[in-house]
Amino acid sequence: MAGSLAITAPAVWGGPGQILRNATVVAEGGEITYVGPAAGAPEAEEDVFVDGFLMPAAADRHVHIELSDPAAVLLGGVTAVRDLAWPPDVVFPLADASELPTFNGPLIRAVGPMLTAPGGYPTADRWAPPGTGRVVRGPDDAAIVVGELADRGATAIKVSLNAEAGPTPSDGELAAICGAAADVGIPVTAHAQGKGQAERALGAGVDELAHTPWSERLSPQVIEAMARSMRIVSTLDILSRGRDTPEVRTALDNLRRFHEAGGTVIYGTDLGNGPIPPGIHVREALLMREAGMTNEGVLEAMVRGPLQPGAPADLIALAQDPLEELGALEDLRLVVRAGRVVLAR
Ligand SMILES: [Zn+2]
Structure with missing residues (x-):
């Protein structure tokens, strides 16, 4: 044939x-x-x-592909990635191009920008070029932005709930984002950082956390509820970089209990946003195992x-x-x- x-x-x-x-x-x-x-x-x-x-080849569900090397990602065994925040005029055309057989890199799916509040994360962060954050101004505006991103092919909607770095969208805006995303049938993923933000995401109906929560130990009640309705993208080694840190300890503790409660964990590295090497990142896999997953469970979390x-x-x-x-x-x-x-x- x-x-x-x-x-x-x-x-x-x-x-x-x-x-x-x-x-x-x-x-x-x-x-x-x-x-x-x-x-x-x-x-x-x-x-x-x-x-x-x-x-099956690996998929990395949390990358910033423009900060890495797509060809090296592919040669490292990762054939599909999901970009979780980049200027839409750059990343959506790149995602389209990645579908061609001639593209020298993984298949790219993208969310476009992270939805945030005026002055909120990542609008003032060095790693993020202008346009990586999209400020929403009220629930109506938030719903319109979700519709626009969906029309451009967003694979999910990312929302910034980083209270440690600045203001976050209001509860009304967050509800509008989740409602509008549900209307068009795409999931919402959240960067939750700071006390109470993971619980806020849970309460609003966010589908996924883009990182294992590391800034607080979550209560058993929150963990149990999250395991029933949300999934977590691992990104453990970005907190560790091969060392033992308070952040990775807290994240491992949260993820271990989430996994024990039956929650779904998927592999993601935050490639690009820190010194994560392109391709399959073995340290991430080993940390997932440290969080109580079996080797086979880790493989399952790494493939599409x-x-x-x-x-x-x-x-x-x-x-x-x-x-x-x-x-x-x-x-x-x-x-x-x-x-x-x-x-x-
Ligand atoms: Zn990221």
Whole structure:
């Protein structure tokens, strides 16, 4: 079949509980068309054998891609990213361009700017160029902005609840943001920082926290309620950078209890906003494990979904088995994005 690719490996992880031995994955037109025994796999134009552990590629759900190197992100095994705040006139065209097969980087989804209050985070922060924050002036304006961002293809709406850095949107504005986002069917993610802000996000119906809360220990009641209605993007190592800090301890304590309560954790690094290396960040994975997740749970949090027909043909192969040791995520043998081999060694 023209343009098709078959990858055979001694071990294929298709998703939780799904390990196949000596299996083949076939891709065509950017999608997976077959996952199963190597014997009996359909013929493909290109055949690759990789002596390692084949699995879905990683997705980083919290990046600022313009502050990193898209080509290095892709070569590092991350084939999809979600940009959580950048000027819309830059990031939405970039997200469009990332859909082309010629794009030298991961697939990019973007939220555009972070919605904030006059003088609020990140309007005065050095990392954020003008336009990274969008000031909302009243509930009506907030609802209009959400509609505009949705029309431009925003994958979520980001709201700044950073009370440590300045004013935050009012309760009325926050309610309008959540209501307007629900109307157009996109989730709301919040940067919650400062006492009571995570609880505020919870009460307003925010769908996700863009960081594990680190500025306070959340009460058991808040954790329980959050586990039922919100998910958390990990971003643990940005608080740690490989060291033991009070911030990462508080975050680990919150995330451990959130995970135990059944909450959904997804992998994200805040790439670009600090010294996070491009590609799969093993320290982030190890911290997620420290928060009580199993190795398989961490892998599940890092991928877009199981390997199955119809899924995007985004794959990586590792020299060793990460279910035994997460450090294996560092030793890539193969990266495939949209059915194209972008790294093979
Ligand atoms: Zn960020």
